[in-house]
Amino acid sequence: MEIAMLVNPFTDRNLQLAAQVGVTEVVVNYPGLKLSKLTDQKRRVEAFGMRMTVIERKLPHLKIVHNMDGRDKQVEEICILLRNMAEAGMKVLCYNWMPDEDWQRTSIDQIERGGAMVTAFDLSKIGNTNLTDADGQPDSFTPASQLWDNLERFLNDILPTAEACGINLALHPDDPPLDRLRGQDRIITSNDSLERVLSLAPSPNNGVCYCQGALAPAGENVQSGILKLAPHIHFAHFRNVSGTKNNFRETFHDNGDLDMAALMRAYIEVGFKGPIRPDHAPSMAGETNETPGYEVLGKLHAVGYMKGLIDGVGKLTSI
Secondary structure (H helix, E strand, O other): OEEEEEOOOOOHHHHHHHHHOOOOEEEEOOOOOOHHHHHHHHHHHHOOOOEEEEEOOOOOOHHHHOOOOOHHHHHHHHHHHHHHHHHOOOOEEEEEOOOOOOOOOOEEEEEOHHHOEEEEEEHHHOOOOOOOOOOOOOOOOOOHHHHHHHHHHHHHHHHHHHHHHOOEEEEEOOOOOOOEEOOEEOOOOOHHHHHHHHHHOOOOOEEEEEEHHHHHHHOOOHHHHHHHHHHHEEEEEEOOEEEEOOEEEEOOOOOOOOOHHHHHHHHHHOOOOOEEEEOOOOEOOOOOOOOOOOOOHHHHHHHHHHHHHHHHHHHHHHO
């Protein structure tokens, strides 16, 4: 597998730090539709001996999810993005089907070990509070059945271009993994729902981003999910959490409820070769917490922890 990182902020210093701790593949946010921006980012990444392979986060898609006016234009723009990715030699487009655009939390400064700050979710405090940067859901609700229909239509529209471009699609589960939030249905909340996505449009390019930290609070067996979905996991998020779907917090990678060694063993046993990145990590001393979950120091710690697991578990697995 390839250790990846979403480098934030996208500065030469942080790119150098990522390279120094052993990151080989870099993940970037949606760059817009100018090929020149992608190629500029690629040159900067490659200057530090890494490859830029994945796009995720902030992909304009709410009109597609809810089948609103402007839906076809957003589909067309994603096709342009896929062609740009192919020109830039990239491999994976990670997207989600969250009806409110992205992940949500009710706290961004809960105290973790040593005073580090992490994000947390408490359903009893939700109200209209969302402290992350999700755009928010439309005024009208879209029922689960329509969300599934919209997703199938999207996949059928987009996969011919993805296949022609050699780009793998990787669907990220909903976070938090609730079937309903603020009156809006949500559908990608389990291993079974990810399997259903694969059956909607069978294609080697239709796959998932397996995010154990998004699924585990719902009580999902994430080790079993890795083993079962392995052929279709195009991208992996390696994250630790503590709690349940109604009330959980993120943690250091070595300090949550998940058996991280067992999960890394599962990836090694199935021969996973794709990019795997430390997902949300604590904001540490000296960091502003301006972008909760995406500051750099906690991710550097996570990369070291992941590399240690790969070396240790890999050797034990081969015995």
